Amino acid sequence: xxxxxxxxLLDVHDLRTHFHTFGGTVKAVNGVSFDIAEGEVMGLVGxxxxxxxxxxxxxxxxxxxxxxxxxxxxxxDGEDLVKAGEARLREIRxxxxxxxxxxxxxxxxxxxxxxxxxxxxxxxxxxxDAQARHSACVEMLESVGISRATERLRAYPHQFSGGxxxxxxxxxxxxxxxxxxxxxxxxxxxxxxxxxQILKLxxxxxxxxxxxxxxxxxxxxxxxxxxxxxxxLYCGNVVERGRARELIEAPAxxxxxxxxxxxxxxxxxxxxxxxxPGTVPDIRNLPQGCNFxxxxxxxxxxxxxxxxxxxxxxxxxxxxxxxxxxxGESA
Amino acid sequence: MTDVTAPMLDVRNLxxxxxxxxxxxxxxxxxxxxxxxDRSVVRAVNGVSFSIKRGEIMALVGxxxxxxxxxAKTxxxxxxxxxxxxxxxGEDVAxxxxxxxxxxRAKMQMIFQDPYASLNPxxxxxxxxxxxxxxxxxxxxxxxxxxxxxxKLLARVGLxAEHAGRYPHQFSGGxxxxxxIARALSVTPGLIVADEPVSALDVSIQxxxxxxxxxxxxxxxxxxxxxxxxxxVVHHVADKIGVMYLGFMVETAPRDVLFARPxxxxxxxxxxxxxxIKAKRDKQEIELTGEVPSALSLPSGCCFRTRCPFxxxxxxxxxxxxxxxxEGQAVACHLIDEPERDVA
Numbered sequence: 001x002x003x004x005x006x007x008x009l010l011d012v013h014d015l016r017t018h019f020h021t022f023g024g025t026v027k028a029v030n031g032v033s034f035d036i037a038e039g040e041v042m043g044l045v046g047x048x049x050x051x052x053x054x055x056x057x058x059x060x061x062x063x064x065x066x067x068x069x070x071x072x073x074x075x076x077d078g079e080d081l082v083k084a085g086e087a088r089l090r091e092i093r094x095x096x097x098x099x100x101x102x103x104x105x106x107x108x109x110x111x112x113x114x115x116x117x118x119x120x121x122x123x124x125x126x127x128x129d130a131q132a133r134h135s136a137c138v139e140m141l142e143s144v145g146i147s148r149a150t151e152r153l154r155a156y157p158h159q160f161s162g163g164x165x166x167x168x169x170x171x172x173x174x175x176x177x178x179x180x181x182x183x184x185x186x187x188x189x190x191x192x193x194x195x196x197q198i199l200k201l202x203x204x205x206x207x208x209x210x211x212x213x214x215x216x217x218x219x220x221x222x223x224x225x226x227x228x229x230x231x232x233l234y235c236g237n238v239v240e241r242g243r244a245r246e247l248i249e250a251p252a253x254x255x256x257x258x259x260x261x262x263x264x265x266x267x268x269x270x271x272x273x274x275x276x277p278g279t280v281p282d283i284r285n286l287p288q289g290c291n292f293x294x295x296x297x298x299x300x301x302x303x304x305x306x307x308x309x310x311x312x313x314x315x316x317x318x319x320x321x322x323x324x325x326x327x328g329e330s331a
Numbered sequence: 332m333t334d335v336t337a338p339m340l341d342v343r344n345l346x347x348x349x350x351x352x353x354x355x356x357x358x359x360x361x362x363x364x365x366x367x368x369d370r371s372v373v374r375a376v377n378g379v380s381f382s383i384k385r386g387e388i389m390a391l392v393g394x395x396x397x398x399x400x401x402x403a404k405t406x407x408x409x410x411x412x413x414x415x416x417x418x419x420x421g422e423d424v425a426x427x428x429x430x431x432x433x434x435x436r437a438k439m440q441m442i443f444q445d446p447y448a449s450l451n452p453x454x455x456x457x458x459x460x461x462x463x464x465x466x467x468x469x470x471x472x473x474x475x476x477x478x479x480x481x482x483k484l485l486a487r488v489g490l491x492a493e494h495a496g497r498y499p500h501q502f503s504g505g506x507x508x509x510x511x512i513a514r515a516l517s518v519t520p521g522l523i524v525a526d527e528p529v530s531a532l533d534v535s536i537q538x539x540x541x542x543x544x545x546x547x548x549x550x551x552x553x554x555x556x557x558x559x560x561x562x563x564v565v566h567h568v569a570d571k572i573g574v575m576y577l578g579f580m581v582e583t584a585p586r587d588v589l590f591a592r593p594x595x596x597x598x599x600x601x602x603x604x605x606x607x608i609k610a611k612r613d614k615q616e617i618e619l620t621g622e623v624p625s626a627l628s629l630p631s632g633c634c635f636r637t638r639c640p641f642x643x644x645x646x647x648x649x650x651x652x653x654x655x656x657x658e659g660q661a662v663a664c665h666l667i668d669e670p671e672r673d674v675a
Contacts, residue, residue: 197620220534
């Protein structure tokens with residue numbers, strides 16, 4: 001509503017991240033645009049190969065060869081991160097933007113104690129003395145629900161369970177009070193009861209600290225419980241975006257509809273699940289026109305010729321489709 | 332040949348304990364009475380009983396470490412159970428050796444979680460699917476029929492004849508899972524043990540595989556033991572559900588009874604923790620804190636008491652047994668005796 005009036009915290013515009021491999025150029029992210037307001041949670045959803053993780057890595061400048069950001073802008077408060085040098089990016093990582101990865105075992109260093117890894121963030125991004133840093137770490141560890149924090153700071157990652165490790169990772173991500181957190185499948189490796197603990201923790205921490213979050217996930221159920229807005233990616237393009245409830249309840253794009261219908265739903269008694277036929281195409285040679293047309297029940301001749309552009313639909317939704325769905329219509 | 336009303340799978344008091352690994356020196360402990368060997372065991376499955384009829388789908392749910400996969404692997408006789416009976420089509424196979432198991436394997440096959448690790452990368456699809464058939468086929472006559480049968484099987488699971496000559500790496504995850512299903516079907520088994528068959532797949536592909544599995548059940552009258560951590564998947568496929576925690580069955584019930592009226596606090600917590608795309612319901616009925624204790628040293632009394640919000644002194648002393656509640660529901664919880672304690 002008031003989004004247009006205020007400058008967004010992060011504005012990603014026409015981002016293109018390509019990987020130049022021997023097998024051809026993989027256009028993993030091919031013209032993705034979205035923005036995030038302060039204090040907002042944006043869900044980035046899609047299946048494997050949709051490009052959602054690459055978007056997250058691109059924002060932090062973590063794309064290594066053979067990958068390259070080929071075009072577009074990533075504006076953080078008006079500053080273009082695509083043009084920023086490595087030194088500037090190092091300042092931003094951890095302080096302005098921090099990241100929570102899927103697997104807490106590989107994102108923590110097994111050779112350093114948790115306390116040392118937490119302290120590193122503050123050493124780099126604050127001018128607190130050792131004593132103040134220590135108490136900040138203890139306080140943060142307690143706030144993510146780890147008891148006996150002073151003692152646990154001396155423990156190593158392998159001494160924590162999966163859920164506890166993810167709490168540590170979240171504590172590290174929040175330490176320097178970043179304005180944006182990119183969480184890449186933060187609960188995918190966890191059990192449901194632990195998942196609900198972690199999601200609740202993240203929600204509360206973000207609200208308390210006034211940070212924004214990009215939640216990258218394949219799980220529409222998680223996103224619908226967490227996000228204010230949702231962006232759906234397919235083959236490196238945004239196919240639909242809009243307010244979370246509107247998008248989940250009455251999506252305009254047939255792909256979004258298909259994703260939602262594929263989730264087994266305890267409250268409806270369809271004996272068969274509605275399935276999206278076929279599989280995600282090889283992004284090295286995408287079909288001409290709409291990327292989704294081979295799997296789309298609404299595809300017509302036009303879809304094979306002209307690639308649909310993201311355009312405003314009803315309500316808060318935008319979708320890239322020549323024949324968008326009306327509310328209640330199935331794909 | 333056997334009684335058709337007899338269950339396809341009947342598990343009675345199944346127990347699977349693993350001795351802790353490691354060499355002599357890893358296990359050597361110096362105590363007050365001198366050195367001794369540590370003989371700890373991981374109590375993965377502690378007396379689980381259930382049965383599955385022909386054409387029935389039973390699901391086992393629970394969090395990691397609850398023993399559901401161990402149950403599946405023990406039934407498939409990848410492990411030899413340390414206790415209990417395991418009746419497949421009326422025959423107790425708990426103590427069968429490898430050779431004795433061979434004819435049983437024509438009645439029971441397994442589908443694995445990871446479609447990347449469960450297919451031999453050096454074999455063509457045709458050979459992968461033929462493997463169980465060739466093990467069972469006696470004589471040249473039967474072997475001659477194998478190629479035609481493979482073609483039929485591949486077509487049935489939605490692959491083309493030309494796919495038969497390819498290698499697993501040329502397929503996507505969903506297609507590989509179809510190959511795994513074709514392999515399991517090749518010997519026309521009566522029971523399929525499926526260990527998290529769709530967990531590694533994207534949601535749109537997951538729907539395809541679940542639909543295929545249900546169609547095959549209807550077509551061949553298959554019984555499935557379906558292991559999953561995903562409650563919405565389980566609700567979709569299962570006729571009845573067993574909920575496991577730390578190697579114990581804490582509740583079992585027909586699907587609709589379980590989802591409408593879960594009785595065990597752990598089942599209720601699981602159901603309320605599952606995220607949903609539906610608008611906020613009044614959920615989080617029971618919220619669990621903490622994590623699953625180690626299977627090396629089980630809690631005394633009720634296995635769930637360390638995380639149960641209702642636990643009282645009786646739970647630490649006495650292990651609750653599964654008790655029949657009617658309508659096919661059975662629950663192992665002391666709250667049944669003292670329902671007045673059930674106030675969140």
